Amino acid sequence: MKYDNTINLISRIRELSGNVIVSELEKAGVAGIVPSHGDIIVTLIKHRELTMTEIAERIKRDRSTVTTLVKKLNKLGFTDTKKNELDQRSSLVFLTPKGRELENGFKEISEKLYSIQYEGVTEEEREVFRRVLIKMHDNFNKRVL
Template sequence: MKQIETDNTINLMSRINERANRFILAELEKRGITDIAPSHGAVLVALFRDSELTMSEIAQRVNRDRSTVTNSVNKLIDSGYLATMKNAQDSRSTLVFLTPKGRELEPAFFQISQSLARLEYQGISAEEREIFQKVLERIYLNFS
C-alpha cells in the first residue's frame, strides 16, 4: 500500500483563522459590539474606504461571491450599520453605504486590526513576513 504524503498546512491555517476570529470577537465584545461577526469585517472595511459601493463592487473587493456578500450586507442592514439606495446612474443596481452607526465602528475596527497585526507578526521579521505572504499567495493560486 502506497503511503499518502501529508502535512498539516491547511489544518494549521484553519486553526490560525479560528484563533484570529476568536481574538476579533473578544476585541469587539470589549468595545460593546456584539452583533457583528468577523466575516462582516471585510464588507465594513470596504465601505470605510469607499462610502458607496454596489453589491458587485463589494464582492469584488472582498473576494467573495455575491450571495455571500448579500447575506452579510443584509445582516448589517438589520443591525443598523448599513443602508441601501437605488443607484442614480444605473437603476438596475443598488448602492450600499454606512449609516452613522456603521461609521462609528471605524475607529474600533482600526484599533482591532492594529492589535491583530501586532499579534500575528510578533517575533517575525519583515523579511520572513514578505516570504510568508508570497508563499501563501502561491498556495492560494494553486487552488484557482
C-alpha cells in the first residue's frame, strides 16, 4: 500500500490559512465573518450583484450552502438581497455600503496570504506546484462528478 500525507498537508494548509484570515479580520475589527464568507464577498466585489445560483456556480458550492452563508452576511449587514427584475423567481445578492468597506481589507489579507504561501518558493517551483495541484484537482473532479 502506498501512502503519503499530501491530502493531510493540503487540509492543514487550508486550516492554517483560515486561521490567518480570521486573525487578520479580527485585527481589522471585522467580527462574524469566516473564510467561507470570504468567497462570497470577493465574488460580489468582482461582480457587484448575482443570484444565489450564480454565486454557487462561481465559488463551487451548493446553492443551499450559499443561501445559508448569505443569510448570515445579511444578518451581519454586509450583504442584502432584492428581487431580480429579469426573473421574479430569484433574488439578487449585493454588498451593502458596510460590505463594500471590506474590499481594501480583503485585498490586504489576500496579499498577506500570498506572501506567506510563497515565502522561500521560487517562481519555477510555484509553476510546477500549481500544475500538479490542477492535475490532482482534475483527477478528483472526474471521479466525483
